[in-house]
Amino acid sequence: MEPKPRIGVYICHCGVNISATVNVKQVAEYAATLPGVAVSRDYLYMCSDPGQGLIQQDIEEYGLNRVVVASCSPRMHEPTFRGAAQQVGLNPYLVEMANIREQCSWVHTDREAATEKAKSLVASVVAKAALLQPLEEREVGVTPGALVIGGGIAGMAAALDVADTGFPVYLVEKSDHLGGRLADLNRTFPTLEPVEELLGPLIERIQTHPNVTVFLTSRVVEVEGYVGNFELAVHSTPVSRSGSDSPHPGPPPSERERGGRGEAEPETSNPEPETHTLSVGSIIIATGYDVFDPHRKPELGYGQYSNVITSLEMERRLAERDLSVDGRTPKHVAFIQCVGSRDVQVGNPYCSRVCCMYTAKQSRLVRDMLPETDVTVFFMDVRTFGKGAEEFFDEARAKGVLYRRGNISEIIRRGDRVVLVGEDTLLARPIEFEADLVVLAVGMEARSDTADLSTLLKLPRSSDGFFLELHPKLRPVDTAVDGVFLAGCCQAPKDIPDTVAQAKAAASSALIPLIRGTVPAESATAVVDEEWCAGCGMCVEVCPFGAPSLDLLWGVSKINPVLCKGCGTCAVTCPSKAIRLQHFTAKQILAQVDALVG
Amino acid sequence: MALKTGPVTEQLELFGCIQCGKCTGGCPVARKTALNIRSLIYHMLVEPEMKLDKHPELWDCTCCFTCVERCPKDVRPADLIIELRGQLVEGGRIPETIGAALMGVFRQGNPTGMAREDRAAWADGTEIKAAQEGCEVLYFVGCSPAYDLRVQAVARALVRAFQAAGLDFGTLGTDESCCGNEVRRMGEVGLFEMLAEENAEQFRSVGAKQLVATSPHCFNTFKNEYGLDDADQNPIEVLHYTQLIAKLIEQGRLKFSKEVNKTVTYHDPCFLGKQNHIFDEPRAILDAIPGVKLVEMDRSRERSLCCEGGGGRMWAEGTNLEERLAFQRVQEAAETGAEILAVACPFCLLTLEDAVKVQGLDEQLQVMDIMELVDLAL
Numbered sequence: 020m021e022p023k024p025r026i027g028v029y030i031c032h033c034g035v036n037i038s039a040t041v042n043v044k045q046v047a048e049y050a051a052t053l054p055g056v057a058v059s060r061d062y063l064y065m066c067s068d069p070g071q072g073l074i075q076q077d078i079e080e081y082g083l084n085r086v087v088v089a090s091c092s093p094r095m096h097e098p099t100f101r102g103a104a105q106q107v108g109l110n111p112y113l114v115e116m117a118n119i120r121e122q123c124s125w126v127h128t129d130r131e132a133a134t135e136k137a138k139s140l141v142a143s144v145v146a147k148a149a150l151l152q153p154l155e156e157r158e159v160g161v162t163p164g165a166l167v168i169g170g171g172i173a174g175m176a177a178a179l180d181v182a183d184t185g186f187p188v189y190l191v192e193k194s195d196h197l198g199g200r201l202a203d204l205n206r207t208f209p210t211l212e213p214v215e216e217l218l219g220p221l222i223e224r225i226q227t228h229p230n231v232t233v234f235l236t237s238r239v240v241e242v243e244g245y246v247g248n249f250e251l252a253v254h255s256t257p258v259s260r261s262g263s264d265s266p267h268p269g270p271p272p273s274e275r276e277r278g279g280r281g282e283a284e285p286e287t288s289n290p291e292p293e294t295h296t297l298s299v300g301s302i303i304i305a306t307g308y309d310v311f312d313p314h315r316k317p318e319l320g321y322g323q324y325s326n327v328i329t330s331l332e333m334e335r336r337l338a339e340r341d342l343s344v345d346g347r348t349p350k351h352v353a354f355i356q357c358v359g360s361r362d363v364q365v366g367n368p369y370c371s372r373v374c375c376m377y378t379a380k381q382s383r384l385v386r387d388m389l390p391e392t393d394v395t396v397f398f399m400d401v402r403t404f405g406k407g408a409e410e411f412f413d414e415a416r417a418k419g420v421l422y423r424r425g426n427i428s429e430i431i432r433r434g435d436r437v438v439l440v441g442e443d444t445l446l447a448r449p450i451e452f453e454a455d456l457v458v459l460a461v462g463m464e465a466r467s468d469t470a471d472l473s474t475l476l477k478l479p480r481s482s483d484g485f486f487l488e489l490h491p492k493l494r495p496v497d498t499a500v501d502g503v504f505l506a507g508c509c510q511a512p513k514d515i516p517d518t519v520a521q522a523k524a525a526a527s528s529a530l531i532p533l534i535r536g537t538v539p540a541e542s543a544t545a546v547v548d549e550e551w552c553a554g555c556g557m558c559v560e561v562c563p564f565g566a567p568s569l570d571l572l573w574g575v576s577k578i579n580p581v582l583c584k585g586c587g588t589c590a591v592t593c594p595s596k597a598i599r600l601q602h603f604t605a606k607q608i609l610a611q612v613d614a615l616v617g
Numbered sequence: 618m619a620l621k622t623g624p625v626t627e628q629l630e631l632f633g634c635i636q637c638g639k640c641t642g643g644c645p646v647a648r649k650t651a652l653n654i655r656s657l658i659y660h661m662l663v664e665p666e667m668k669l670d671k672h673p674e675l676w677d678c679t680c681c682f683t684c685v686e687r688c689p690k691d692v693r694p695a696d697l698i699i700e701l702r703g704q705l706v707e708g709g710r711i712p713e714t715i716g717a718a719l720m721g722v723f724r725q726g727n728p729t730g731m732a733r734e735d736r737a738a739w740a741d742g743t744e745i746k747a748a749q750e751g752c753e754v755l756y757f758v759g760c761s762p763a764y765d766l767r768v769q770a771v772a773r774a775l776v777r778a779f780q781a782a783g784l785d786f787g788t789l790g791t792d793e794s795c796c797g798n799e800v801r802r803m804g805e806v807g808l809f810e811m812l813a814e815e816n817a818e819q820f821r822s823v824g825a826k827q828l829v830a831t832s833p834h835c836f837n838t839f840k841n842e843y844g845l846d847d848a849d850q851n852p853i854e855v856l857h858y859t860q861l862i863a864k865l866i867e868q869g870r871l872k873f874s875k876e877v878n879k880t881v882t883y884h885d886p887c888f889l890g891k892q893n894h895i896f897d898e899p900r901a902i903l904d905a906i907p908g909v910k911l912v913e914m915d916r917s918r919e920r921s922l923c924c925e926g927g928g929g930r931m932w933a934e935g936t937n938l939e940e941r942l943a944f945q946r947v948q949e950a951a952e953t954g955a956e957i958l959a960v961a962c963p964f965c966l967l968t969l970e971d972a973v974k975v976q977g978l979d980e981q982l983q984v985m986d987i988m989e990l991v992d993l994a995l
Contacts, residue, residue, distance in 0.1 A: 317918060317919050317920075318643075318687070318919045318920050357637075357689070361635075361689055362689035363689060363690060363691045364686070364687070364688070364689060364691075399635060399636075399637045399638075400635075424638070425637070425638035425642060426637040426638055426639045426642070426689070427639075427642060428638075428639045428640075428642030428643030428683070428687055429642075429643055429687075429919075429920050431915055431916055431920060432915045440642060440643065441638060441639070441642030441643075442638035442639075442641040442642040442647070442653075442655060443638070444636055444637075444638040444641075444655060447653060447656055448653070449641060449642060449644070449647045449648045450642075
């Protein structure tokens with residue numbers, strides 16, 4: 020026979036946040052009259068040490084077995100009050116909160132009505148509290164190892180930090196070389212060292228690190244499991260140069276110029292395709308970006324005129340020190356900013372963040388290489404915000420790069436030159452600018468295969484197509500899937516300093532479960548009553564986390580309590596009402612409703 | 618006349634503008650008039666005091682909508698010009714010729730002001746079914762093809778093609794009234810709404826499945842502003858004739874028996890190409906005509922140079938009479954070596970043909986509608 024509920028109710032003043040609008044004493048008096056309530060108090064700050072002490076004292080003195088705190092949102096202090104209860108031996112899931120601040124005192128002005136509402140809210144939570152059950156707190160072991168998807172600078176930086184800590188890292192790269200997009204570049208801002216100097220040491224460390232296993236020409240094709248215990252299938256195809264997905268034939272310049280080093284020797288170079296099964300505790304996604312294809316802006320003539328090229332193509336020309344167009348040295352070079360960025364016409368409203376800097380870089384390199392050639396940048400805004408960036412922009416102008424304000428509207432031909440048709444908005448008149456070579460500062464886009472990876476890992480994406488971080492400020496490398504982290508441009512456009520910083524952050528977060536050795540599992544999970552379960556499989560279909568699975572032998576669904584996040588989707592979907600979501604059972608919720616309307 | 622701004626900036630969401638300059642940069646008349654749409658938007662935001670009637674360049678806009686197509690922030694700059702025109706119309710401060718055109722539409726259902734009862738005169742001898750008797754395809758002739766002696770040839774060519782393809786089509790005859798596209802672009806909202814309502818009702822009562830127009834201007838407003846594809850009432854598929862003719866050729870219902878051995882270049886009309894993204898069907902038709910060699914101008918498709926016929930410009934000379942875009946355009950056409958400059962719009966036909974004559978190019982270049990070429994080959 021279960022002991023009768025002995026509920027302690029605590030109405031918080033929250034200074035004056037609640038008490039200025041809600042008559043907290045009246046609510047406390049009212050609460051004392053509710054069924055099951057053994058003690059009812061009001062206090063200035065329940066979350067303070069003395070406030071928590073009140074709860075703990077009452078639990079011991081009055082033998083309370085349920086606690087209701089009517090205060091702020093549980094998102095603020097649920098852990099606080101649960102912790103307080105746990106310290107004196109009360110199961111934390113026997114503590115419930117009524118939000119009479121964000122949902123009451125902060126949104127109403129009528130004192131009488133707000134007080135009545137607070138009373139209703141407390142009554143409903145007390146009704147639920149009477150039906151609460153203790154829940155088990157679980158921990159699960161962690162496979163010591165990490166997977167990094169993507170062998171660019173983000174992937175390598177993240178892999179090294181995890182590997183240096185002492186854990187094995189599997190680095191899976193789709194193409195036949197390490198270095199990613201960076202390998203296609205010439206020099207990077209703001210330091211302007213050749214890319215080989217940046218990548219070379221990194222690739223060397225990766226290839227020689229005892230804890231790192233590199234899989235080139237490979238992709239992750241299957242992921243199962245959950246944080247701490249991921250099971251993966253990695254499919255590797257034979258290494259072949261011509262199959263490279265670089266925009267140019269042959270090895271990227273960084274590898275050619277390293278001379279002697281030759282091609283990156285993959286750890287696994289197989290003549291046959293092979294599938295590897297791996298187990299890891301954390302996953303870091305570092306898959307990078309795609310470059311905007313300016314064919315999508317036909318008015319700029321890309322693909323129609325050989326004088327119009329992309330910034331990536333310009334990198335190659337700068338690396339080869341050959342800027343000639345149809346055999347002639349260009350006399351007038353123009354850059355057009357924001358191509359494929361800040362543009363709803365092509366579905367990319369966002370700013371790609373790196374283009375202002377890379378244009379400042381390319382334009383000044385052109386001036387260095389061809390002092391007789393004039394260089395003009397057509398811009399809308401100049402966003403050179405990083406460390407040393409504004410000074411870098413100053414340097415470009417000091418070297419004679421002319422910045423003219425106005426986004427070019429279209430490009431037409433005139434003889435063997437092209438004409439940029441636009442408006443100089445500072446002169447406030449239309450202009451026609453003749454150029455021999457036009458560089459389109461193309462932006463970044465989410466990779467075309469992002470959807471595949473998103474489906475594979477159940478990773479949500481933001482409206483711009485990049486992977487979605489859990490919280491833009493507080494959790495910039497976490498995702499909605501525990502144990503999966505983001506690094507680099509796959510999350511949003513960014514430059515190399517920010518990419519490496521984020522990669523190291525992702526490594527740090529990925530190391531937490533690995534170092535701890537265990538991960539906590541959600542306690543308020545869904546449970547199947549196997550007698551009622553018809554084995555229809557609808558719960559399996561609707562679960563966003565892959566927690567339920569049909570036991571083919573018994574013909575019923577079993578929910579993995581570690582994968583389950585307690586969202587309740589299965590419970591409401593089940594046609595037999597066989598699934599009960601602990602801590603949010605139908606009985607509890609209906610009791611709340613009855614208390615509110617009864 | 619003072620300007621009423623507050624509601625304008627909000628209604629048109631002008632705050633979205635980042636002053637990038639793509640609108641003015643791509644505006645065909647910005648180069649030759651005082652019209653600077655970017656600057657106009659900025660003025661609306663910061664110094665809205667403006668005496669509208671002191672700005673005759675507001676009537677220079679051809680409504681080619683390049684600015685709308687290019688704007689990276691979806692601001693629709695041309696809508697501001699149309700809104701300001703609306704205020705001028707309300708105040709009665711408009712160029713005389715525009716006023717006359719609007720009055721003509723109001724009184725006789727066409728901007729020339731010619732008698733309504735003469736609207737079907739072009740069709741004498743063609744035996745076209747009256748749409749009111751019921752037909753699959755409602756052919757909307759349009760004011761220019763009906764009344765203008767040069768453009769009537771296009772309507773007759775279309776009719777011959779429809780008949781050759783065995784199409785079940787009809788026209789509204791003298792019951793047909795102006796589509797209102799230019800009326801709306803000139804800012805006369807009230808008259809437009811009246812026309813749209815009456816016309817739409819008339820179209821629906823015919824019971825046709827498709828509505829095909831000679832002019833891209835009529836096509837534009839029927840497709841985008843009349844709500845004819847509303848599924849609740851019998852939806853009508855709106856087509857420009859190039860879409861229908863291309864389909865008929867593809868289906869083999871229209872066959873060519875003669876050759877037209879000419880080099881042809883095609884001028885994309887703004888209301889067909891830029892605004893409604895129909896670039897391929899006209900070219901498909903020209904490609905299908907035996908003997909035709911199609912060459913492209915540099916400024917083709919999205920960069921086609923406006924002929925300056927739209928936005929009420931057929932009835933207003935504008936502020937710069939010397940430099941006409943049509944002059945530049947026919948030069949560009951001549952430079953391709955083409956013998957024929959093909960068009961698919963009555964306004965383009967008239968303005969470009971005038972330009973050819975004035976520039977003395979009539980020995981080397983002939984302006985023809987696509988249907989006239991089709992007609993030669995049928």
